[in-house]
Amino acid sequence: MTTTAPTTTTVLDASNVTMRFGGLTAVRSVDLTVNSGEIVGLIGPNGAGKTTFFNCLTGLYVPTEGKVEYKGTVLPPKPHLVTQAGIARTFQNIRLFANMTVLENVLVGRHTRTKEGLWSALLRLPGFKKAEEASRERAMELLEFTGLAAKADHLARNLPYGEQRKLEIARALASEPGLLLLDEPTAGMNPQETRAAEELIFAIRDKGIAVLVIEHDIRFIMNLCDRVAVLVQGEKIVEGPADVVQADERVIAAYLGTPFEGAPGQDEAAEVEAAEAGAAEAHSTTEGDDK
Amino acid sequence: MTTKTPTDKTTDTTEATATTTPVVPLPPAVARATTVAGSAVALIGTFLAWTWTDEFPGNLTVTGYPGGLQVLTLVGAAVTLLFALSGYGIKGLRWLTPGGTNSPVLLSALGVLGTTGYTLGAISQELGGLVNLEPGAWVSGIGALVAVLGALGLPADQPYGADEPTPGLWGRIRHSLTAPEPGRARELPSWAEILIIAAGFGVGLYVFAYGIGTEYSELFIGFLVTAAFGFTAVTRAGLLKRLSALTAKHRNVTLTAAFVAAICFPFTQSNDQFALIGANILIFATVALGLNVVVGLAGLLDLGYVAFLGVGAYAAALVSGSPQSSIGVHFPFWAAVLTGAVASLVFGVVIGAPTLRLRGDYLAIVTLGFGEIFRITMNNLNGNSGPDVTNGSNGIPNIPDLEVFGFNLGVPHDVLGHELTRSGNYYLLMLLFTAIVVLVFRRSAESRIGRAWVAIREDETAATAMGINGFRLKLLAFALGACLAGLAGTVQAHVSYSVTPEQYQFAGSVPPNSAFLLAAVILGGMGTISGPLIGAALLYLIPAKLQFMAEYQLLLFGAALMLLMRFRPEGLVADRRKQLEFHETGQLDVPDDKPLPDGATGVAKAGA
Numbered sequence: 081m082t083t084t085a086p087t088t089t090t091v092l093d094a095s096n097v098t099m100r101f102g103g104l105t106a107v108r109s110v111d112l113t114v115n116s117g118e119i120v121g122l123i124g125p126n127g128a129g130k131t132t133f134f135n136c137l138t139g140l141y142v143p144t145e146g147k148v149e150y151k152g153t154v155l156p157p158k159p160h161l162v163t164q165a166g167i168a169r170t171f172q173n174i175r176l177f178a179n180m181t182v183l184e185n186v187l188v189g190r191h192t193r194t195k196e197g198l199w200s201a202l203l204r205l206p207g208f209k210k211a212e213e214a215s216r217e218r219a220m221e222l223l224e225f226t227g228l229a230a231k232a233d234h235l236a237r238n239l240p241y242g243e244q245r246k247l248e249i250a251r252a253l254a255s256e257p258g259l260l261l262l263d264e265p266t267a268g269m270n271p272q273e274t275r276a277a278e279e280l281i282f283a284i285r286d287k288g289i290a291v292l293v294i295e296h297d298i299r300f301i302m303n304l305c306d307r308v309a310v311l312v313q314g315e316k317i318v319e320g321p322a323d324v325v326q327a328d329e330r331v332i333a334a335y336l337g338t339p340f341e342g343a344p345g346q347d348e349a350a351e352v353e354a355a356e357a358g359a360a361e362a363h364s365t366t367e368g369d370d371k
Numbered sequence: 372m373t374t375k376t377p378t379d380k381t382t383d384t385t386e387a388t389a390t391t392t393p394v395v396p397l398p399p400a401v402a403r404a405t406t407v408a409g410s411a412v413a414l415i416g417t418f419l420a421w422t423w424t425d426e427f428p429g430n431l432t433v434t435g436y437p438g439g440l441q442v443l444t445l446v447g448a449a450v451t452l453l454f455a456l457s458g459y460g461i462k463g464l465r466w467l468t469p470g471g472t473n474s475p476v477l478l479s480a481l482g483v484l485g486t487t488g489y490t491l492g493a494i495s496q497e498l499g500g501l502v503n504l505e506p507g508a509w510v511s512g513i514g515a516l517v518a519v520l521g522a523l524g525l526p527a528d529q530p531y532g533a534d535e536p537t538p539g540l541w542g543r544i545r546h547s548l549t550a551p552e553p554g555r556a557r558e559l560p561s562w563a564e565i566l567i568i569a570a571g572f573g574v575g576l577y578v579f580a581y582g583i584g585t586e587y588s589e590l591f592i593g594f595l596v597t598a599a600f601g602f603t604a605v606t607r608a609g610l611l612k613r614l615s616a617l618t619a620k621h622r623n624v625t626l627t628a629a630f631v632a633a634i635c636f637p638f639t640q641s642n643d644q645f646a647l648i649g650a651n652i653l654i655f656a657t658v659a660l661g662l663n664v665v666v667g668l669a670g671l672l673d674l675g676y677v678a679f680l681g682v683g684a685y686a687a688a689l690v691s692g693s694p695q696s697s698i699g700v701h702f703p704f705w706a707a708v709l710t711g712a713v714a715s716l717v718f719g720v721v722i723g724a725p726t727l728r729l730r731g732d733y734l735a736i737v738t739l740g741f742g743e744i745f746r747i748t749m750n751n752l753n754g755n756s757g758p759d760v761t762n763g764s765n766g767i768p769n770i771p772d773l774e775v776f777g778f779n780l781g782v783p784h785d786v787l788g789h790e791l792t793r794s795g796n797y798y799l800l801m802l803l804f805t806a807i808v809v810l811v812f813r814r815s816a817e818s819r820i821g822r823a824w825v826a827i828r829e830d831e832t833a834a835t836a837m838g839i840n841g842f843r844l845k846l847l848a849f850a851l852g853a854c855l856a857g858l859a860g861t862v863q864a865h866v867s868y869s870v871t872p873e874q875y876q877f878a879g880s881v882p883p884n885s886a887f888l889l890a891a892v893i894l895g896g897m898g899t900i901s902g903p904l905i906g907a908a909l910l911y912l913i914p915a916k917l918q919f920m921a922e923y924q925l926l927l928f929g930a931a932l933m934l935l936m937r938f939r940p941e942g943l944v945a946d947r948r949k950q951l952e953f954h955e956t957g958q959l960d961v962p963d964d965k966p967l968p969d970g971a972t973g974v975a976k977a978g979a
């Protein structure tokens with residue numbers, strides 16, 4: 081699981097990221113770095129603020145405090161500029177362009193890496209055809225890489241669940257990122273599909289793309305990640321190699337509740353419930369929300 | 372069912388016979404013979420007199436020469452006859468029914484009955500009683516009735532659906548109107564395919580020109596009934612699917628054929644009034660297509676779109692050299708067009724920049740407001756409540772006719788032995804603009820920009836996360852849409868001689884208004900090219916032809932929209948996406964999986 085990259089550089093450097101929604105602090109002073117060639121895991125119970133942290137990294141939310149650097153430059157809090165800079169992501173609740181074909185979805189992912197504007201399209205200037213063909217070729221390569229090439233002309237909405245997740249990854253890769261953020265990529269997958277997803281993520285890493293992945297499946301994390309950070313109630317409580325983190329009692333307490341005080345697990349259950357209720361409410365009131 | 376080829380049709384039909392009960396219990400052979408006989412009788416009846424006086428429009432008193440509404444019955448009966456004979460498997464007619472065999476017969480027979488029945492009713496109502504009917508009318512009427520009864524006895528084209536294995540009477544009637552999709556067509560040489568496309572457009576042009584040229588509303592209603600049933604029958608027979616497969620294959624040929632057919636239209640009309648309807652339809656349709664960029668591609672609900680047409684028209688009117696124009700300059704046509712388009716573009720950007728930060732319903736309401744603000748401002752710039760620019764509610768009249776390359780569009784010209792009237796001239800000029808807008812729509816839709824628009828429409832958050840600058844692209848769509856409407860506005864100002872604020876309302880009884888534009892896009896089919904064109908033609912033609920019901924127009928319009936949304940939410944012309952979106956056809960419409968050779972995947976392990 082060790083990286084093969086000769087020199088490691090810092091790809092992502094988030095320092096002191098805090099996100100408050102009114103009175104609720106969803107993310108509290110989180111520092112996290114991801115180095116080139118690394119696969120880093122981000123785990124934590126439901127409502128811990130993992131997705132919110134992703135949204136802060138990708139510019140969907142403007143963090144209340146803190147800053148996010150990508151390869152040494154501070155990222156502007158605009159999603160399209162973040163993608164342009166080289167961070168691509170997938171969503172916890174799949175957000176494909178449902179009524180576009182699989183190929184078109186990936187082509188949209190190429191948007192920042194292509195230039196052809198409206199005039200070029202209207203007048204079919206010389207470069208237009210070439211650029212379209214190059215885009216198409218690149219997109220097909222990615223579909224082959226993720227094993228979706230045979231379904232290039234299907235509508236995204238008609239794909240089975242597991243393939244929709246793969247397509248989201250292919251679409252994100254189309255923007256030629258240096259860092260890929262995956263939000264629960266195996267949610268809802270069966271064990272075989274999960275295994276395949278692992279292989280896919282390794283293959284992505286081998287292409288030289290650093291990966292930061294949110295996941296619940298602890299085996300998946302153990303197999304995959306060089307380093308794991310644990311988020312509980314918005315705070316990063318531990319960070320380290322996967323096996324160390326798994327044995328840490330604070331992590332066990334966070335996931336299973338503290339066995340010594342009160343009814344075991346019940347606080348935690350109530351907390352999660354409250355957080356989810358909050359999330360549902362937040363969903364209906366915040367437009368930029370991605371939950 | 373969908374992979375059915377013409378060769379296994381017979382087995383299919385017998386299978387259907389075994390599992391379905393016809394609405395009228397008749398042996399299939401008897402039913403078919405009855406239908407053939409009935410439609411033949413109806414056809415013969417059109418050669419006899421239907422009434423004794425020529426007070427009823429169209430003169431139905433002549434024996435041996437069908438006229439007016441009789442022609443519609445004649446055509447309908449002939450189509451029924453052809454479909455019915457095709458069901459016998461007669462060689463040379465089989466191609467007529469690659470999809471359903473019996474449902475087209477029933478539908479066209481219903482069309483004949485509808486038209487004939489309507490005619491008989493209209494004669495007795497207008498002339499006062501059934502006594503005014505001559506025997507010919509009864510012959511056709513009874514023939515049509517017999518044909519429908521016979522057609523109801525024909526076996527259904529497909530077995531009952533699994534959800535309703537033994538439907539009741541109403542279910543059986545509805546089911547007998549459905550048909551399976553046609554299978555894959557045999558490959559023809561391309562010249563033959565192109566000929567078929569040309570013939571298709573020829574028929575389309577003829578039907579359209581006939582509809583515009585109907586002289587009285589009875590004939591137009593009869594035309595609508597015949598055309599609606601005929602269209603559905605042709606669809607059920609699978610012919611439309613076949614034709615659209617061909618047009619998808621030869622897209623440039625299709626586009627050319629469509630424009631040639633459109634160019635031919637003014638040469639089929641000798642009456643200036645009908646050519647004017649054609650020109651107005653084109654203006655309406657072109658603006659609707661421009662709106663389709665905004666609504667259909669980028670998904671921005673713009674309820675004030677007609678204002679951009681108004682900006683273009685006012686700009687062109689101000690520089691037209693009209694004596695009432697407050698500027699008093701006279702630009703050549705190309706400069707006026709440029710002025711109108713640029714003015715609209717600027718107006719689009721000015722309105723778009725603040726409003727496009729809003730999403731969904733908010734945007735709709737704000738654009739609705741801006742549309743009205745435009746109209747009211749034009750009203751107020753009258754020298755009383757504001758500076759005198761637009762003459763207020765009097766508008767700018769006396770806009771002179773255009774001169775293009777020394778060719779005065781205001782006077783008739785002789786072209787190829789046919790006199791092209793003023794409206795015919797403007798029709799052809801407008802057609803050029805329509806062509807430009809079609810080209811712009813198609814090229815922008817099939818590009819990186821167009822894909823970004825659709826992505827924004829589908830999911831704006833995901834689109835921005837893919838690197839799309841949502842605001843900028845939405846503004847681009849908005850501005851492009853505005854510019855296209857402005858182009859059309861420059862011609863509209865000249866066609867209608869004058870511009871007034873009241874032409875640019877949100878909703879009104881004369882078509883190019885925001886509500887009708889949006890309706891044309893939705894009715895026709897969002898995101899398609901032909902959809903808004905067809906939708907606009909229908910929405911213009913129906914009120915223009917049926918002026919006696921002007922008071923109920925908006926009511927009928929609302930009812931029609933509701934019915935449409937209930938039964939065909941994707942619009943008349945569906946793009947493939949919409950069809951899949953609204954009708955859960957599963958994977959039927961998606962292409963077959965291409966099996967990949969083993970090891971073709973870059974990372975085979977990832978493909979598991």
Ligand SMILES: Nc1ncnc2c1ncn2[C@@H]1O[C@H](COP(=O)(O)OP(=O)(O)O)[C@@H](O)[C@H]1O
Pocket residue numbers: 101104106124125126127128129130131132133355356357358359360362363366369371
């Ligand atoms: N847009 C928002 N407005 C208000 N609260 C939010 C918003 N987004 C997330 N939250 C809250 O932040 C907390 C963390 O949520 P989230 O990041 O989705 O958790 P996780 O992804 O770890 O399950 C939750 O309590 C949720 O209710």
Ligand SMILES: [Mg+2]
Pocket residue numbers: 130131132172
């Ligand atoms: Mg989450």
